[in-house]
Amino acid sequence: MRYFIYVSYIGRVYSGWQIQKNAISVQGILQELLSKILSEPIHLYGSGRTDKGVHAKQQVAHFDVTPTLDTSNLLYRLNRMLPSDISITTIRPVVDDAHARFDASYRIYEYTINVNKDPFCGYTASWLHHLPPLELLNQAAALFCLKTDFEFFSKITHQVQHFVCDIQEAAWVQKGSQLVFRIKADRFLYGMVRTIVSTMLKVGTGKMSLSVLKKMILEKPLKRPIITLAPPHGLTLVEVGYPEVLFLE
Structure with missing residues (x-):
């Protein structure tokens, strides 16, 4: 199944959304936590980058996972474990070929x-x-x-x-x-x-x-x-x- 995940964050201490070498990113933190909770490697694909220090009320990314998810339970577990400056607002199942970047209108x-x-x-x-x-x-x-x-x-x-x-x-x-x-x-x-x-x-x-x-x-x-x-x-x-x-x- 493919899911869209909606992320909100204060970007002050992050190098930006996208994973970078030797820097802390929002994507990196969330991707690592999702992989841990779901017990399989998870790869996030965002709607676009935000620069170092830039914030988001609604960043969107997609990921694929083998089992069908209990999205409300996953939402709770993520928000309980994420740092206080990152939160998940929604997780929604989407069609198999939906793309967070290329399908954004x-x-x-x-x-x-x-x-x-x-x-x-x-x-x-x-x-x-x-x-x-x-x-x-x-x-x-x-x-x-x-x-x-x-x-x-x-x-x-x-x-x-x-x-x-x-x-x-x-x-x-x-x-x-x-x-x-x-x-x-x-x-x-x-x-x-x-x-x-x-x-x-x-x-x-x-x-x-x-x-x-x-x-x-x-x-x-x-x-x-x-x-x-x-x-x-x-x-x-x-x-x-x-x-x-x-x-x-």
């Missing part, structure tokens, strides 16, 4: 910024000492709502075959003393959301004009711009969506 990320320094949100939000104009930030965000090549807004990697993403939503909202940027797309590139956030903040603080940003997105200048990334601890993967036909329940 969309992903949603949120980036949170505190305008006032707040020790209770220090691990899950970055901090700015003043509030950029919300209207200007949303004018910048609207420029990203299209399907195009976003290579300029990603880290360089040779593991990506193409850089085309379809961004369906991108908007900032103010919640009290916080700014929250929400973005939805079919896929994201390595470091893409943090790069987009950093670039929009340049617009919001007057270091870049909307016309220059629009040219970067649409015209692809010959010279690659200098890439900066917003701090990782402000970023959270909040949702991964799938067609309901994949689920057996």
